[in-house]
Amino acid sequence: MTAVAVSQSRARRDGSRTKITVGLSITGLYVLVALLAPWLRPADPLAQDVANALAPPSGGHWLGTDELGRDVLSRILTGASIDLPIALAVTLLPCLLGTALGVVAGYFGGWADAVVMRVSDLLQAFPMYILMIVLVFGLGPGTSSLLISFTAVGWVVYARLVRGEVARVRSAEYVAAAVTGGLRAPRIIALHVLPNTLRQTFVYLTSDLVFAVTALAAFSFLGFGVQQPTPEWGAMIAAAQPYLDAAPWLTVVPGLVIAVLAFGLALLGDGLQDGTGRR
């Protein structure tokens, strides 16, 4: 390896380490806020004080109050304990379902493979979001609809990823050795096949979280997501629209809060991508 190449690969390693550190710090901060929200927030996020509505940021209300006089800082902090778990759930459920279907398709092949792949072809023909909107529409707005529609649409990518990897590993010698060694399929899959897919799945999971965080807010904005008066960040932005001129902080702050979290997750995903050696 030439000196230039060495310094380049070192620069890349340092770069990805910085990205992972910054990404993890941002994400960790949000997780901490989500866990400690009940103790961190200065006021009840649902307590109304109409006489004091749309107050600008001040010593009493660091981020001002909303159209019903609720403390914005308390609502933002509480929002972390609402947005984070939902984002995690709408990312993990499709991942689990997709992994399971991908294993079945890749390991057993045959008609199971054919069914899983044809259904995923069909789902991929729709723009993902359109399908989600339509599903949430069919099921009615709310958190459980979000969970179902994200899962019904999002499993496809994981299934394809895991299926490909499982099909590749399946013919590997160490799996053949496990078969001759008398191990049964579930054990072989759990011990020898799945671990090889974990890393890639995890990288994709991180980038999917970025999508989930912004998509959740978008759904609330469109009126299909978490409903008022829950202090969900996207719903807060949607509710603030009539007061954009009188109280811009009601729109600006939740948006920045979402953007910083998504940025942290995206950095983390980018850093992890470097680590896998895939370019």
Add this chain to the structure above:
Amino acid sequence: MRGSRYGFVGRRALSLVPLLAGILFLVMLLLSVTPGSAARMVAGPRAGQDEVDAVARQLGLDLPVWERYLHYVGDVLTGDLGTSFKTGQSVSEQIAAQLPVTVAVAAAGVLLALALAVPLAVLAARRPGGPVDQAVRVFGALALGLPGFWVAIMLIRLVALPTGWFPVAGWGADAAGHARALVLPAVVVALGIVPPMVRSLRAAMIELHDAEFVVAARALGYRGVDLLRLFQARNALPPLVTVTAAQAGYALFGTVVVEVAFGLPGMGQGLVTAAGTRDFPLVQGYTLVFAVLVVLLHLLSDLVTAATDPRVRISA
């Protein structure tokens, strides 16, 4: 016919028939996935059972699934997408009026994204892991994290309102008005698809960097722009087309949020309104048209790839 251009087009188009049939089936099933009955929802909560049954018959819900499917396929093939529950207007007419707006927003967004992503990817791929590459990727993470609808609101508040260059809402009356109304929405759509585009293109460029024919060309003395133009650009075209098609499908979604935020009279806004008022035939119509657009997009991308890369025609 094997290997001929027309044969390839024909085979590729034929392979879409089962996919389209499946799409039609899914869209038709929409009426059945709703908890409670669709007929009850249309008739209203206070309607008697006779009324609900009458609506069910009118919607064809009393027929077996396969018969409903055949009817639906027949209707769609003759261009009849039903009538809106709320307005009584023909669904196909309403969608036909909104389609150009959505296509214009998505196309403007994709073009702007291409104009940004191609140079960024070329720059980043020059020295993978170098400072420019890292900067491009941090920018990508930043752009990826910005919620589109929020950026739209901010652009309206910080750019459209103070400068008066762009309409705050609406589609404009003439071509010039349309063009001005497209600028900010295109920025928002592009922002969401530039990062994944840069990522894929960058990977494709790096792969080309190490390809044997590029190494050979470099050994022959080709450098810089000449190398890029004569050897790399041509071979970067197929991945560019594929990536663009995939992201254009995503841009179609972007238009939903953007149309709502900018008050543009397109299919995205129509879909949200129809979903909000539980107007089943309209929602079905939008879903179908969006899906067909995506299918056509992928077909187009395959055809462009085939036209520029002879290997695809031969192996297909």
